[in-house]
Amino acid sequence: xxxxxxxxxxxxxxxxxxxxxxxxxxxxxxxxxxxxxxxxxxxxxxxxxxxxxxxxxxxxxxxxxxxxxxxxxxxxxxxxxxxxxxxxxxxxxxxxxxxxxxxxxxxxxxxxxxxxxxxxxxxxxxxxxxxxxxxxxxxxxxxxxxxxxxxxxxxxxxxxxxxxxxxxxxxxxxxxxxxxxxxxxxxxxxxxxxxxxxxxxxxxxxxxxxxxxxxxxxxxxxxxxxxxxxxxxxxxxxxxxxxxxxxxxxxxxxxxxxxxxxxxxxxxxxxxxxxxxxxxxxxxxxxxxxxxxxxxxxxxxxxxxxxxxxxxxxxxxxxxxxxxxxxxxxxxxxxxxxxxxxxxxxxxxxxxxxxxxxxxxxxxxxxxxxxxxxxxxxxxxxxxxxxxxxxxxxxxxxxxxxxxxxxxxxxxxxxxxxxxxxxxxxxxxxxxxxxxxxxxxxxxxxxxxxxxxxxxxxxxxxxxxxxxxxxxxxxxxxxxxxxxxxxxxxxxxxxxxxxxxxxxxxxxxxxxxx
Amino acid sequence: xxxxxxxxxxxxxxxxxxxxxxxxxxxxxxxxxxxxxxxxxxxxxxxxxxxxxxxxxxxxxxxxxxxxxxxxxxxxxxxxxxxxxxxxxxxxxxxxxxxxxxxxxxxxxxxxxxxxxxxxxxxxxxxxxxxxxxxxxxxxxxxxxxxxxxxxxxxxxxxxxxxxxxxxxxxxxxxxxxxxxxxxxxxxxxxxxxxxxxxxxxxxxxxxxxxxxxxxxxxxxxxxxxxxxxxxxxxxxxxxxxxxxxxxxxxxxxxxxxxxxxxxxxxxxxxxxxxxxxxxxxxxxxx
Numbered sequence: 001x002x003x004x005x006x007x008x009x010x011x012x013x014x015x016x017x018x019x020x021x022x023x024x025x026x027x028x029x030x031x032x033x034x035x036x037x038x039x040x041x042x043x044x045x046x047x048x049x050x051x052x053x054x055x056x057x058x059x060x061x062x063x064x065x066x067x068x069x070x071x072x073x074x075x076x077x078x079x080x081x082x083x084x085x086x087x088x089x090x091x092x093x094x095x096x097x098x099x100x101x102x103x104x105x106x107x108x109x110x111x112x113x114x115x116x117x118x119x120x121x122x123x124x125x126x127x128x129x130x131x132x133x134x135x136x137x138x139x140x141x142x143x144x145x146x147x148x149x150x151x152x153x154x155x156x157x158x159x160x161x162x163x164x165x166x167x168x169x170x171x172x173x174x175x176x177x178x179x180x181x182x183x184x185x186x187x188x189x190x191x192x193x194x195x196x197x198x199x200x201x202x203x204x205x206x207x208x209x210x211x212x213x214x215x216x217x218x219x220x221x222x223x224x225x226x227x228x229x230x231x232x233x234x235x236x237x238x239x240x241x242x243x244x245x246x247x248x249x250x251x252x253x254x255x256x257x258x259x260x261x262x263x264x265x266x267x268x269x270x271x272x273x274x275x276x277x278x279x280x281x282x283x284x285x286x287x288x289x290x291x292x293x294x295x296x297x298x299x300x301x302x303x304x305x306x307x308x309x310x311x312x313x314x315x316x317x318x319x320x321x322x323x324x325x326x327x328x329x330x331x332x333x334x335x336x337x338x339x340x341x342x343x344x345x346x347x348x349x350x351x352x353x354x355x356x357x358x359x360x361x362x363x364x365x366x367x368x369x370x371x372x373x374x375x376x377x378x379x380x381x382x383x384x385x386x387x388x389x390x391x392x393x394x395x396x397x398x399x400x401x402x403x404x405x406x407x408x409x410x411x412x413x414x415x416x417x418x419x420x421x422x423x424x425x426x427x428x429x430x431x432x433x434x435x436x437x438x439x440x441x442x443x444x445x446x447x448x449x450x451x452x453x454x455x456x457x458x459x460x461x462x463x464x465x466x467x468x469x470x471x472x473x474x475x476x477x478x479x480x481x482x483x484x485x486x487x488x489x490x491x492x493x494x495x496x497x498x499x500x501x502x503x504x505x506x507x508x509x510x511x512x513x514x
Numbered sequence: 515x516x517x518x519x520x521x522x523x524x525x526x527x528x529x530x531x532x533x534x535x536x537x538x539x540x541x542x543x544x545x546x547x548x549x550x551x552x553x554x555x556x557x558x559x560x561x562x563x564x565x566x567x568x569x570x571x572x573x574x575x576x577x578x579x580x581x582x583x584x585x586x587x588x589x590x591x592x593x594x595x596x597x598x599x600x601x602x603x604x605x606x607x608x609x610x611x612x613x614x615x616x617x618x619x620x621x622x623x624x625x626x627x628x629x630x631x632x633x634x635x636x637x638x639x640x641x642x643x644x645x646x647x648x649x650x651x652x653x654x655x656x657x658x659x660x661x662x663x664x665x666x667x668x669x670x671x672x673x674x675x676x677x678x679x680x681x682x683x684x685x686x687x688x689x690x691x692x693x694x695x696x697x698x699x700x701x702x703x704x705x706x707x708x709x710x711x712x713x714x715x716x717x718x719x720x721x722x723x724x725x726x727x728x729x730x731x732x733x734x735x736x737x738x739x740x741x742x743x744x745x746x747x748x749x750x751x752x753x754x755x756x757x758x759x760x761x762x763x764x765x766x767x768x769x770x771x772x773x774x775x776x777x778x779x780x781x782x783x784x785x786x787x788x789x790x791x792x793x794x795x796x797x798x799x800x801x
Contacts, residue, residue, distance in 0.1 A: 021794055024794060448764075449767040449768055449769065450763070450764050450765055450766060450767050450768075451761055451763060451764075451766055451767070451768055451771060451789065452763055452764050452794065453763065453789075453792065453794045454789055454792070456768070457761065457768075457771065457787060457789050459768075460768045460771050460772050461771065461772075461775055461786075461787050465786065465787050465788060465789045466606070466609065466758065466785060466786025466787055466788050467602060467605055467606040467609060467786070467788050467789075468602065468788070468789045468792050469599070469602045469603070469606070469632075469636065469788060469789065469790045469791070469792065470598075470599050470602055470791075470792055470793075471763075471791045471792065471793050472589040472591055472599045472635070472791075473589075474586070474587055474588075474589060475583075475586045475587060482793075485793070
């Protein structure tokens, strides 16, 4: 029986009975909850009304995709919009810019009295850059930024935002074109430098070639041919010289033997003389000395000899001697010529040998020069190509065809204030007050050590109470429901409170009912 | 708590004989009288069935009839049969009677931890409830000497001085009034400063003893002062057979109840703790 009762009681604790008890407690304490909620709501409303209105204007910027596909012409400016805007944001969030903005738009009335650091802090807290998240799954979704500013005046907020937007745009364009121009300038300089270097190398090669024009590797074969032909010629000349020398010796020998030059040209008189001598000998074999023919021949020979003698005595002197001399002189002259020729050929050969020997060294030197020039040329070509790209990129930037910032929506003076959010504050006050009241009730009931119901008494004194007597109303006194009892109690409490408070004593005695 | 139960058991075991011994040798012959219609007597209460013949002592007591409207005003409801709260008091009465008869107890002190728990109201209600029990003679004495309230609760116009009665200066007939045939009430008119000394005095003991012997009540109700305020109850507790603690819901703390119960159980039998003014009554007790 006892066990059953306990189980029943435990069930009751979780079941309807206990819930009913707490519900009745709550109903009776409801005025506290309502009062707390009302007081807090009134306070919240007051606070919401007292907080000055703040307006927020915002503009939206979009980062446009490059108009010319990046596959065709790559722009040289950075394409990361977030990065760009962050750079610009940092530039705008600098002390000077913020102070300038505040001053231009008169954000602070008592401007001179406020500390500049405070202005900078306040401005940077009012000005907000935000990247808007678009609901797009693609990576290449358009990037949208918003720039917003809070101010007490809606027009001022919009003005500041538009000012900042124009600053951002200007800085963005400057940033991009500067970068593009910088790139182009760099490649320009590079091309210039390389072309100068190239020219220097060309000149060096030319000079080297000029300096070593006989010993250049490309004429080596020619020189080898030349060398062999010269050597052949030298040999031929030597042979000719030898034959000339032997002829001279022959001439001298013949002359010493014959007194005349065996060879060599015979003058017509001599020829005639020879012919006459032959004819005389022939006549002599046929005719006697005294024959007229012989006589005439002799005479003619004698005349002829005489004229010859005269001639030689006159001009050509000793005719036989001079003929030899002539011939010898001729030969000597020829020999002399050959010697000279040989000397020149030898000199030539020597020179050729020298140049041939020098050729490999020159070749190496020339090769290194050419290599250097080729390298430079390669660099130069690359630089030129890059320069072309850079100048295309710059053109893109100049014509604003690259990815750039564009204003989607300029800021307009807002109609509604963002702060204070009066509804929210009021709702918070209501909920907070209710919670506070509820917490107060719970605390009160936790701290309330009085016995409220039989089961609580049973917890102190074992067993159920001897008897539980209900509250007995007086006649005319209505038994109020829990709810109205609570209000009644609250009324009573307020009455006693107002009676105890030191009011300016008028008719407070009348209020003091109990 | 344990010692109470032990004491209760002990008391039960040796009190049954006492009850039988002290029970009146003459077997009571209850002769129930059918009650007349309440409409015939508007001002007085309806006639009660008289079980015991009125002896001289009781008939000598001045009769008193309460103003029922005033009683209602003072939350005394047990004379009205239709009042819903009456059931609880009748239950209390029956429980008390059963306990007392079982243990042979005759006197009961009604007290509470603090003031304003409704002792006097409960006492008055209990007294009228007992008066319906025709075979039972009851006496109600206001021993809350410092703040007498029975007279006020009952709506008595003339109240005697209990001090005089306790000191022996006034007789029973000067002090008690009779309601119906089996309820004698002694209200108090003026406060007594040396209440505790008076209650502990031998004169008081003899006065109460003579009252008991003369009126031969079955139940004597002592309306005592609050326990924690004065030492009156502690002083008088040994003189009562048992005691009832009245606690008021949402007024009396658990610690007070515990303390009272402990203190009282050291000196007399504690019949139980009554939870008064309970607004929250589980519906399962509803009828």
